[in-house]
Amino acid sequence: MLEIPQSMVDTIVAHARRDHPDECCGIIAAKDGRPSRLFEMQNTERSPTGFEFDSAQWLSVHRDIDEADEDFHVVYHSHTMTEAYPSRTDIRWSLTTPFAHWLLVSTRSPDELEMRAYTISDGIVREEEVRVRAPEAGTSAP
Template structure:
């Protein structure tokens, strides 16, 4: 399970909507299973069907997380035109151990859907997303 404050989930959805029709991406930090911080990232691929985080931004976020005593809990990205489930590319590129993956679907623009997953060694498991 991942617990995420409503205001952070709303900010992630807003980031996705603001970046439409391109995919957006970011990192959520915290401790245990509770998200406490949100770091929107630049999708350097500027694509509507895949993302790549800016390495400099990623390094800065990891540094900020360490300084605040948090850890990276979630990597998120949007699917502007497809469901909130990992694509084959998402599964192939899920290389960061011990993090969850949050996907925000804007397939129905007026009804964004957010779902969380654990992806390890090509195996996808849905994870309960608890909004607090």
């Protein structure tokens, strides 16, 4: 199960819609297992069929997360023509990336947005429930 605050879901959806028809990509860091910060990453491929983190930004964000003693919790990206399910490319890259969860959104429909989460371990894809956490009363969204 992957729990994400509503504010982060909103940010990811807006990011995916904004970058459509190209894929978007980003990171959710976590502290003690709870999502703490979201980083919208630049997709250097600027492509409808692929993403790659901008290498300079990734170095900076990696250092930031590492020094804050946070975890590389979620890598998210969008598919713009297909379902929100890991492609063979995603599975191949999952073997070397440090993230615990893969979150995919599909922007193929202008009306409905599909958001699904997976763990990919040794190439084995397992879907998991996405639970959206409502903002807590009296606190600002993270």
